[in-house]
Structures are given as C-alpha cells and as structure tokens.
Amino acid sequence: MQTKSREIRLASRPDGFPAPENYELAEVTHVEPGPGEVLVRNTVMSVEPYMRGRMNDTKSYVPPFALGACMQGGAVGFVVASNDPALPEGTWVQSMHGWREYALGKATEFQAIDTSLAPASAYLGVLGVPGLTAWAGLKHVGEMKPTDVVFISSAAGAVGAIAGQLVKLGGATAIGSAGGAEKVRYLTEKLGYDAAFDHKGGDIAAKLAKAAPGGIDLYFDNVGGEQLEAALGALKPFGRVAACGMISGYNDEMPGPRNMLQIVGKRLRIQGFIVVDYMKRIPEFLADVGPYLRSGKLVAPETYFEGIDTAPEAFDKLLRGGAHVGKILVRLAPEGTKP
C-alpha cells in the first residue's frame, strides 16, 4: 500500500507576519506502518498563535520548527492502517501531527478520542487546548469569583469564546473586546457577554471604562499591548491579570504598557501561564466543562478553511484577526469523511 500525503513545510523563517514564501507545500508517500506504528488520515487540523513563536529560531517553552521539515500542531483523524493492537483501524485519534493530510507515527503519539461525546473537531477546541486554556486561566490563574467583572480580549477567538461563556456560567460578569462590529455583536448576541466593544478605532481605555464603569477585577489577556495598558488602568485594587498570550507582540517587539506603576499602587498581580502546565488537570477540566457541553449551555463556535493548501491562509487570518469567530480549523479531508 502506498499513500500520498501533502504536507506544509517551513521553507524559511519569517520576519514579522509569515509570507507565502515561508511555506512549502510538498508531497510525500507513506508505506505500510512498521511495528508499533499507525497511519492516520487527518480530517481536521488546528492553527494556534504559539506556532508563530515556533517559526523563529529562538529558545522558548517549545522548540522551534526545523527548516525544511513539516510543521507540527494539533490534528484529529482516524486510523487507516495499524500495526499496533492498541489503535485498530477506524479509531478516532488526536495528535500533534498536524500540517499534513496523513500522519505516520508510533501509536503512542496518538490518543484515542470519544466521538460520542462531541465531534472530533471539539478535541481541537472546546475539549482541547483552547478550552483547557480558557478554563485554567479563569479558574486557576485568575481565581475567578462570582462577583468578579472579567474583561477578555480577543473575546470571539478560540479561547475567548469559551472563556466568556465560562465567566457567565460561573456567575460573573463578562466584558469582551473584538475587532469589528460584526464580531462585537456576536459577543453579546450569541456568546452571552454582558458588554462588548471594538478594539479598533482608538481609545480602548475609554471604551473599556464605558463597558465596565465600575472597573474590572480580572483581565484575561490574549493580546497584550494597548489592551493590557487599558486593563491595568481599569483594574480595581488587588485585581489580577491572567496573561495567556500577547498575540500583538508575536511578530514585532511591542512597547509595554506606559502605566506599569498602576501595578504597585493597586497591588495588581500579573501571572503568565501556558496550557501545557495544566495538562495534568484535564480530568478536573472535563468534570467542570463536560456537563455544560452535554446540556448545550456551552457552545463551541468554529470557522473552517478547506484543504491543506489553505492552512497558511488560515494561520495568517488567525494572526491578523480576521472576521472569523471561535476556533479556526482547516479541513484536511472533505466534510463527513469517516472510517
């Protein structure tokens, strides 16, 4: 058996936003899996902000992507050929073998998922890294209380869309920011945010003050920069910042907030976190979030791009903040493909 698979490789390291020439679409041919290996047909892959960091050749909490090699990232799919009894053909799995149509690897690099609980793609979103990030950032980093006013930037994004709903389900008040009127409407009309504003068009501090006139207790920071500065100004004494990502600084060196002195006077706490540190809490996460998902109280918006060749475009939209809402995914097999 020979299986042709297209994959995206890192052709060169980007300076600023990645450009088409930084990627190469290549084709490889897989043969039968060896002992202990499986061949998986990926149906959906994920693009995530942290991948931009891996395109640089700098030390970070995850190693850089290698030049000329296939990129990596979360993906779901099913086993099409197996040489390991732990994962028979037809098993739905998730892995870090994204950016390719078929993945050949050790069975231990793939985890079986339960598609009776939710569609496979949910394991890349609400039940995966974005959901765990939202939950850990609010519960364990931000120590959210029901009386809190919580501000979330990038509030319609993969993490923000889940976080806003978890704020409301926890009894607290959710304020969100997003780029563009359409997304802002989506926040209040579909995701249940109490108030929302467009971070484009200036004076973020004034917009935040209008949305949260009494100030905020917790800021879930997905972007850094001006919104972090506005949040430091709006935080009440003893307020907290759960620093999840600073996407506005991934491509360029970004000046920090001019009002850092607020941290002292208001005794603020800024706590950075990354989701891998919370992997051991996945059972607690599923116990908290699973019931909301089953009862339909928590929805998981998704925006799809079609085909492996659209993955760079999907990643670009993610980094630039397009009109998408929720989790950005790339379909690697036609919708409905199954074992």
Next chain:
Amino acid sequence: MQTKSREIRLASRPDGFPAPENYELAEVTHVEPGPGEVLVRNTVMSVEPYMRGRMNDTKSYVPPFALGACMQGGAVGFVVASNDPALPEGTWVQSMHGWREYALGKATEFQAIDTSLAPASAYLGVLGVPGLTAWAGLKHVGEMKPTDVVFISSAAGAVGAIAGQLVKLGGATAIGSAGGAEKVRYLTEKLGYDAAFDHKGGDIAAKLAKAAPGGIDLYFDNVGGEQLEAALGALKPFGRVAACGMISGYNDEMPGPRNMLQIVGKRLRIQGFIVVDYMKRIPEFLADVGPYLRSGKLVAPETYFEGIDTAPEAFDKLLRGGAHVGKILVRLAPEGTKP
C-alpha cells in the same frame, strides 16, 4: 508657652521633578496642647518616594497633599508638652507629622518608641517603613527561598540596603544595581551583595547577565523601566517580581518593558504591593529582624541632611538618585538633642 516651628508647605503642584517654587518654608506658633493633645519636638524626618505621588492631585492609595498646607511624612521626636497622661513629657514617639520642627496633635496620632532597642531614627528606616517593605517584599510577596538568586534595583537605597542583607541572611544570592561606581562598591564591600553593577552607562541586560549568568529567580523592583525589562529577560521560568516601586516613573509617564511576552512564555508572576498592607505583620517582622539588628548582623546605613530648610533638597536627591546610600533623613534638631 509659645513655640515657634518652621514647616514646609506645598505651594504648587510639580510637573516632573519638584522645583524649589513648589515648596514654601513657613513659620507657625504653637500654644499649649489642648486636652488629649501633645506637642512634639521632631528630631528627624524621613523623605520617601511615595510622597512624590501625593504632590499630584490624583486619586491613589493615599490622598494628595493639600495646596498651601504642611506636607506629611514619617518623623521621630519627643514630647515637650503633654496634655494626655498616655504620653508624658520626654516620651520618644514616631508619627506621620513630618516636614515640621514641632508637631501639635492628638496623642493618639503619635506612637511611643523604645530607644533602648535602637536609636529613634531606626524607626524611620530598618525598623520602620523601609525595613518592613524589604522584609514583606522578600518574604510574603516574593516568597524567597534559600536557593533563589535575587536581583534588587536601587540596591543601596533605604529599602534595597536592608533587602540585600535580608537576602544574604536568608541564605540566598543577592545581585544589586545602583547608580555610580562608589555605590556599587558599597554593595559588595559593605552590604554583602554577591555581585553588583552600575545601572548607568547602558546595556543593563548585559550587565545583569554577567552578574547572574544562570538567570534570576526573584526581582525586587524599586525602579521599573529598563531594569524591569532586563529582569523580565533574566528571570527563569516561574520567576517572580515583587513590584515595590517604580521611582523612574513617578515624575513622567514611562514606557513599559518591550518584552512583556516573556511573562507568558516563562509563566512569570508580577505582584505589586504597598507596605501599608503589611502593617498587621509588624510583630512577625520584628521577631524576624530584631535579632539580626541586636546581634549586629544587619546594619542600617543612613545619610543625613541638616535642617528643615534642606528637606526639599533631600527629597530631590532621593528622587534623582544621588550618591547617598541607605535611608535619607533630615535632622530637624541638632544631633544629640534629647528630652
């Protein structure tokens, strides 16, 4: 009885560094204290960075100084006339009635101090706000461990001079920065710092990397700005910042660190604090620090200005970082004056 007292009033609000015209030296005449009141001769007063904030007409954790009124701050002295049996004549006291030679007020506004334990001025330094700040910042905010490498900015200042010694007494490694070669020598030769560097003359990050080649675990931040940026770069994963003051930003709006993204990747924690929140821990503080002071293991450097009319100059030196080391004090009565 009539007692003439000179005092410093806020004549106008400064823009940037306070200038001579922002102050007025005035003379008042006190009569006998009324019921429940005492008249205190101040011998020494303190200047502290937070006073700059009180010269602005902005909301903060302490109210602004009133225009035309005498300024306030820590002072020590002794009772010269009493109309309250709780504080008889001759009692040494501390109060917030600084910036004046004599203070008339309710006895409850003055606290008796034990000058057999340490000279009265120690209650403005190592046993007062700076000592409590250093101790609380290391122990309760920074959660210092004996294995920590601790970086302290403004390391020869009132807080830093105590903090560096407490780091060493706690078994950890102390790295300090100060302005000028003389102060830098003082850090390693007199205060026991393991390494020290001059923050003037550029490339603070390189100097910090040389002083602490393996990185730092805790940054005790007294200045903000470039040194905070260097510290964020040098902190190891899960490192902490005890944000005590950002004196470089008190006079002007200061751009924040350009490398805030480090907070996320390294899961750093920045925690602001102000000393008033730790007043209730003074017994614990005295239990920790008292023995070191009595045994001579902890020294409390002081720099004196002479006379109430030099108080603005002393404050200016504090804000600009002159060649002084330790606590800056202003003598309001000739050295040796006592009941």
